[in-house]
Amino acid sequence: MTIDEIQEEIIEEFNMFDDWMDKYAMLIDLGNSLDPLDDKYKVPQNIIEGCQSRVWLNADLKDGIVTFQGESDAVLVKGIVSLLIKVLSGHTPAEILDTDLYFIEKIGLREHLSPTRSNGLLAMIKQMKLFALAYKSVNG
Amino acid sequence: MDKQFIQNIREDFPILSEKVYNKELVYFDNAATTQKPKCVVEKIEQGYYRYNANIHRGVHYLSQKATEEHEAARTTVAQFLNAEKREEIIFTRGTTEAINLVAFSFGEAFCHEGDEVIISVMEHHSNIVPWQMLCERKGMTLKVIPMNERGELEIEAFKALLTEKTKIVSIAHVSNVLGTVNPVKEVIRLAHEKNIPVLVDGAQAVPHIPVNVQELDADFYVFSGHKIYGPTGIGVLYGKENWLNAIPPYQGGGEMIQTVRFEKTTYNVLPFKFEAGTPDYIGSTALAEALRYVQNIGLEKIAAYEHELLEYGTKLLNEIDGMRIIGTAKEKSSVISFLVGNIHPYDIGMLLDKLGIAVRTGHHCAQPLIDSLEIPGTVRASFAFYNTKEEIDQFVAALKRVVIMLS
Numbered sequence: 383m384t385i386d387e388i389q390e391e392i393i394e395e396f397n398m399f400d401d402w403m404d405k406y407a408m409l410i411d412l413g414n415s416l417d418p419l420d421d422k423y424k425v426p427q428n429i430i431e432g433c434q435s436r437v438w439l440n441a442d443l444k445d446g447i448v449t450f451q452g453e454s455d456a457v458l459v460k461g462i463v464s465l466l467i468k469v470l471s472g473h474t475p476a477e478i479l480d481t482d483l484y485f486i487e488k489i490g491l492r493e494h495l496s497p498t499r500s501n502g503l504l505a506m507i508k509q510m511k512l513f514a515l516a517y518k519s520v521n522g
Numbered sequence: 523m524d525k526q527f528i529q530n531i532r533e534d535f536p537i538l539s540e541k542v543y544n545k546e547l548v549y550f551d552n553a554a555t556t557q558k559p560k561c562v563v564e565k566i567e568q569g570y571y572r573y574n575a576n577i578h579r580g581v582h583y584l585s586q587k588a589t590e591e592h593e594a595a596r597t598t599v600a601q602f603l604n605a606e607k608r609e610e611i612i613f614t615r616g617t618t619e620a621i622n623l624v625a626f627s628f629g630e631a632f633c634h635e636g637d638e639v640i641i642s643v644m645e646h647h648s649n650i651v652p653w654q655m656l657c658e659r660k661g662m663t664l665k666v667i668p669m670n671e672r673g674e675l676e677i678e679a680f681k682a683l684l685t686e687k688t689k690i691v692s693i694a695h696v697s698n699v700l701g702t703v704n705p706v707k708e709v710i711r712l713a714h715e716k717n718i719p720v721l722v723d724g725a726q727a728v729p730h731i732p733v734n735v736q737e738l739d740a741d742f743y744v745f746s747g748h749k750i751y752g753p754t755g756i757g758v759l760y761g762k763e764n765w766l767n768a769i770p771p772y773q774g775g776g777e778m779i780q781t782v783r784f785e786k787t788t789y790n791v792l793p794f795k796f797e798a799g800t801p802d803y804i805g806s807t808a809l810a811e812a813l814r815y816v817q818n819i820g821l822e823k824i825a826a827y828e829h830e831l832l833e834y835g836t837k838l839l840n841e842i843d844g845m846r847i848i849g850t851a852k853e854k855s856s857v858i859s860f861l862v863g864n865i866h867p868y869d870i871g872m873l874l875d876k877l878g879i880a881v882r883t884g885h886h887c888a889q890p891l892i893d894s895l896e897i898p899g900t901v902r903a904s905f906a907f908y909n910t911k912e913e914i915d916q917f918v919a920a921l922k923r924v925v926i927m928l929s
Binding site for chain 2: 402403406407410434435436455456457458459
């Protein structure tokens with residue numbers, strides 16, 4: 383699936399719920415089912431400090447494809463981390479760089495990304511794109 | 523205060539009947555900022571509509587009127603704090619600017635390499651960073667008063683920190699995270715035994731308990747307007763006249779000067795020496811209105827009612843499994859910081875928000891305190907006199923629902 387196809391799928395899933403608490407229950411489920419990040423990646427250089435919660439992010443490049451792993455100490459943030467990984471992991475650096483992450487707005491989670499909320503997510507998206515940029519230059 | 527009385531008060535605060543996400547708003551973030559009664563907003567409107575003109579310089583009617591209002595506001599603040607003289611009241615942008623002013627000007631006059639400043643472990647960043655900046659500038663050391671497990675200052679440890687190198691002590695009257703009411707009178711007495719002046723950060727105290735700066739014998743006392751039902755952007759520095767005369771100006775500009783020559787400028791007298799530029803005369807007059815509003819209800823009455831809310835909230839919260847209240851001082855203001863089990867405070871706050879409950883989560887601008895407790899932050903519910911036990915019931919019911927979702 384392309385990145386946009388995955389985004390559409392997520393939007394459809396979330397839009398099944400009218401009530402905020404249901405959307406959040408789904409995020410909590412996603413957060414709880416995210417594979418825990420291996421302790422070896424939970425190192426200071428992988429940490430993205432937010433004011434409210436912390437996010438760890440690790441990336442790998444294999445055969446031209448980027449994979450991400452991540453985690454957070456807050457489960458709602460972990461839920462969003464899992465969505466970001468679902469969308470961006472498994473694509474080429476060029477595809478990741480070209481992506482407009484519109485699903486966040488469409489499913490009503492934009493407030494989590496406001497700079498004032500500073501929970502590390504905005505910084506995480508930026509970091510994912512920076513990884514892609516770095517890998518793109520490695521690939522030539 | 524009976525139910526009808528509270529209901530009448532609530533009608534003075536239109537925002538309290540707002541809905542968020544189609545739910546009744548429960549506003550429990552009063553330690554961050556308080557809501558404004560109609561009379562305060564009307565005072566701002568009246569200022570701009572009826573007597574707006576730059577103060578202290580105009581010969582015309584409006585300027586005279588605005589000047590009188592601003593100076594009358596100074597008198598109101600002086601009476602509110604029971605300052606000896608109205609010239610001891612300096613208007614600032616808030617608590618933060620007031621502390622920065624003292625840290626800078628006092629530091630310039632009295633601090634040298636090797637000297638020490640004492641603060642406490644439970645300070646807000648605004649009562650830490652200005653002193654750290656002073657320490658860096660002058661090559662001084664910051665000393666920190668520890669606290670016990672209930673969140674009360676260790677007075678014996680404080681005594682040991684007071685040395686001939688100590689130049690100033692700066693502590694919170696009430697902790698914004700723990701709610702602890704510190705024994706500032708005792709702290710001041712002990713410091714004064716060694717001729718050391720004390721600044722008291724009263725941001726979390728003035729809205730909740732009567733403050734008398736002469737009785738406390740505080741050398742400096744600071745607070746913010748917006749935490750006591752006044753507007754944002756206005757605050758107060760009270761300083762004893764002899765200290766304010768002994769320290770240099772903080773900012774230069776108009777208003778604070780006597781005569782300006784390129785060779786030499788002489789400074790104005792108190793309080794103008796510390797009010798460079800056009801002051802926020804709209805803010806000062808609206809703050810005075812807020813203080814009158816609070817005084818009309820009576821701070822003793824407010825304190826007693828908020829204590830009822832604190833005890834009621836504490837009792838209900840303690841019935842929740844895994845509840846851990848952070849800060850259990852004997853003398854406590856209407857702030858409850860807590861954690862539930864291993865749930866991250868951010869998760870609780872986000873879900874409560876969607877149920878209409880406004881609380882604050884995180885480190886509350888007191889990172890060193892949160893780090894010392896080895897927790898990721900807290901959820902903080904802070905009450906004001908317009909809150910009700912019914913709102914606490916709503917909050918606790920919402921919290922129970924949220925905890926089930928997150929467990």
